[in-house]
Amino acid sequence: MTSVSRQQATATTTTTTTTTTTTSSPTASIKSDRFAHLNQFHLKKRYTDSGTLPSHHYETHLSPLRSQIRSLLIPLILKETPIIAKVQDLLRCDILDYFFAHTANLASHTFYVIFTPLPIWFGLSPLTRTMVFVLGYGIFFTGALKDWLCLPRPGSPPVSRVTLSGYTAREYGFPSSHSANASGVSLLLVLIILKNAEWFASKWTLGLSLAAVAIYWTSLIFGRVYCGMHGFSDISVGSAIGVSVLVFRLFFQEIWDRLIMFQHGYSILFVLLATLFNYALVAFHPLPIDDCPCYDDSVAFIGVIIGLEWASWWIVNVTGLEDSSIPYSFEQLGVWKTALRVAVGVFLVVLWKEVVSKPVLNRILGPFFKGRPSVQLAYSEILRQVNPQQSQAGQGQGHLHDDVDYISLIQDRHDVDNLAHSSFKCSVFKKHRSFDNEILVRLAVYAGIPWVSIVCFNFSVQLLGLAAN
Numbered sequence: 001m002t003s004v005s006r007q008q009a010t011a012t013t014t015t016t017t018t019t020t021t022t023t024s025s026p027t028a029s030i031k032s033d034r035f036a037h038l039n040q041f042h043l044k045k046r047y048t049d050s051g052t053l054p055s056h057h058y059e060t061h062l063s064p065l066r067s068q069i070r071s072l073l074i075p076l077i078l079k080e081t082p083i084i085a086k087v088q089d090l091l092r093c094d095i096l097d098y099f100f101a102h103t104a105n106l107a108s109h110t111f112y113v114i115f116t117p118l119p120i121w122f123g124l125s126p127l128t129r130t131m132v133f134v135l136g137y138g139i140f141f142t143g144a145l146k147d148w149l150c151l152p153r154p155g156s157p158p159v160s161r162v163t164l165s166g167y168t169a170r171e172y173g174f175p176s177s178h179s180a181n182a183s184g185v186s187l188l189l190v191l192i193i194l195k196n197a198e199w200f201a202s203k204w205t206l207g208l209s210l211a212a213v214a215i216y217w218t219s220l221i222f223g224r225v226y227c228g229m230h231g232f233s234d235i236s237v238g239s240a241i242g243v244s245v246l247v248f249r250l251f252f253q254e255i256w257d258r259l260i261m262f263q264h265g266y267s268i269l270f271v272l273l274a275t276l277f278n279y280a281l282v283a284f285h286p287l288p289i290d291d292c293p294c295y296d297d298s299v300a301f302i303g304v305i306i307g308l309e310w311a312s313w314w315i316v317n318v319t320g321l322e323d324s325s326i327p328y329s330f331e332q333l334g335v336w337k338t339a340l341r342v343a344v345g346v347f348l349v350v351l352w353k354e355v356v357s358k359p360v361l362n363r364i365l366g367p368f369f370k371g372r373p374s375v376q377l378a379y380s381e382i383l384r385q386v387n388p389q390q391s392q393a394g395q396g397q398g399h400l401h402d403d404v405d406y407i408s409l410i411q412d413r414h415d416v417d418n419l420a421h422s423s424f425k426c427s428v429f430k431k432h433r434s435f436d437n438e439i440l441v442r443l444a445v446y447a448g449i450p451w452v453s454i455v456c457f458n459f460s461v462q463l464l465g466l467a468a469n
Contacts, residue, residue, distance in 0.1 A: 050172050050290040051152030058150060061289045070149050073174065073233070077152060080231035085158040087225060092160070100223035101164050107178045107220055108165070109300065113353060114346060117453035121345050123468075125312070125325035129257065130188060132308050132450075133249045136301035138180035138242045140281060143294035145241075146172035148286040154231050162227035172292050176230040179238030182220035184246040189213045260309055261316040261324060271313045278302050282443065299439055303446030310447070311454040319458060326458050329468040341466045348452045348460065357445040365437055365444075 059067050105111055112135060119127040153159075153173035171177075193209050200206040221239070224230040230238075259270040282302050285295055312324040321327070330338060461467045 049152055049156065050170055050288075050292040051150050052155075053290065057289065062150065066148060066150075070151060073149065073151055076233045077154065077173070077231060080233065081155045081159055084154050084225055084228060084231060085160075088160055088228060091226060092162075096226065097162050100219065100226050101162050103219040103223055104163065104165070104178065104227065104229075106216065107181050109297075113349060113449060117345060117349065117450075117457075118342070120324070120326055120454055121328065121341060121457065123325045123328040125323055126253070126257070127192070129308065129312065129324070130246075130249055130253065131185060132304055134184035134188060134242065134246050135181050136305045137245045138184050139177050139301040140298045141241050141245065142175050142177040142180045142238055143298040144281075144286050145175055145237075146177075146294045147288035147292060149174055150288055150290060150292075153234075154228055156228060159228040161229065163229060170292065171294050172288070172290070173230055174234045174237065175241060176224055176234040176238030177294075177297070178220050178224050179230070179235040180242035180245070182217050182242070183239035184242030186213050186217040187243055187246055257312075261312055267313055267317060271309050274309050275306050278306050279443075282439070296442065299442050300446045303443040304449055306443070307447030307450035308454075311450040314451075315454050315458060319455070321458075324454065326454070326461070327468045332468045333466065337466050340464075341461055344460050344464065344466065345453060345457050348456050349449060352448050352452045353445065357448055358441060361441045361444050362437070365440055 055071075058070060062070065116128055116131050116135070119125065119131070149172070151172055151174035153171075190210065190213055193206065193213070197206055200209065221235055224235055225232070259267065260274065261267060263270065279302075282299055285298055288294070315321050315324050315326075328341075333341065458467075
């Protein structure tokens with residue numbers, strides 16, 4: 001075995017070893033640990049976390065370049081893990097647990113779905129467009145890099161998980177999507193505040209606004225470490241990606257928006273090209289080799305970007321507005337109509353996202369995929385079909401058999417495709433993942449959010465007498 005292989009084997013063994021004794025987790029000193037159920041280390045099964053399968057699995061299924069880079073980065077995870085555990089031992093308490101677990105929701109789907117359309121409803125479309133680009137491509141590039149490198153989160157044990165979302169806990173760790181979003185959005189808000197300092201009544205209000213942004217950024221960045229979800233390298237690279245996406249957007253914002261909205265008969269061609277480009281990002285997303293849901297997030301945010309381009313084009317070139325902002329005036333509408341206006345927007349988004357979209361889209365797209373095999377079974381089902389005897393032998397022990405790397409029995413990417421009828425829960429594990437009913441529906445659901453937030457909202461406020469001149 002080469003030195004790199006030994007190093008990776010040691011790293012993987014360290015990050016995946018199951019605590020078989022009945023010792024308590026490091027959080028035992030907390031009086032009312034709301035997250036104790038996530039940190040019962042003596043009950044935790046091996047290979048529960050993405051990126052923690054035996055090193056042979058990654059050496060076999062990753063390309064030489066991916067495997068080599070992964071083996072170089074694994075030692076960082078090892079060095080950071082005990083440091084994060086010590087930070088938790090020093091700082092963890094009920095109040096901080098509650099604070100950081102809940103502020104993590106400031107980077108959740110629900111938060112973005114509800115709050116990113118707000119600037120459009122108040123006549124600030126450029127702000128929403130920039131935020132969506134920063135969030136969307138930040139999520140995509142961090143998710144793609146996660147699936148390309150397949151690096152685990154800080155080892156648990158000894159690190160404790162503090163999270164309200166089991167969904168995000170199943171993802172790879174490097175780099176941090178929360179950090180990308182927090183850094184990109186925070187820098188954008190700071191630039192806006194400083195550029196428009198005259199809006200503030202005094203230096204105190206200006207300082208309080210900047211302090212609020214700093215608290216938002218810190219709660220998400222340091223909160224990732226406190227909650228045991230990311231290490232320092234995760235948040236450093238994630239933050240760099242978020243800032244890079246913002247810089248790129250600001251540099252090309254004027255040119256891009258003019259091509260999409262203000263080229264008259266030619267704009268629709270640029271919208272089509274942008275749609276094809278974004279769809280290609282989804283189609284050629286790196287294939288992970290664990291059940292990691294990063295791809296689902298990428299599909300969702302790329303869908304939002306596609307929908308935003310079409311809705312912006314429509315509102316300018318068909319509806320006839322000067323830009324994609326919906327006109328707003330507090331002087332004309334006042335407090336109550338403004339509140340009703342926001343309520344209408346939130347109602348439209350929730351109605352589309354939670355009630356209308358999936359039944360309608362499944363009815364439309366379903367016939368095109370009728371007769372194709374279902375791909376919803378779990379990772380354990382693959383293990384049973386690949387090696388039923390060994391899988392059954394391991395069931396009685398409460399975890400996968402220590403001496404067998406089951407998933408390595410799937411020889412290559414094509415074998416995963418051949419097992420599409422029993423694939424992973426994550427949508428990336430589909431036989432034709434760029435042309436699958438579930439993925440296209442998810443893409444369309446999120447593409448519809450900007451459409452209802454802009455086009456349907458504009459029509460609704462005019463119909464209800466909540467529009468401004």
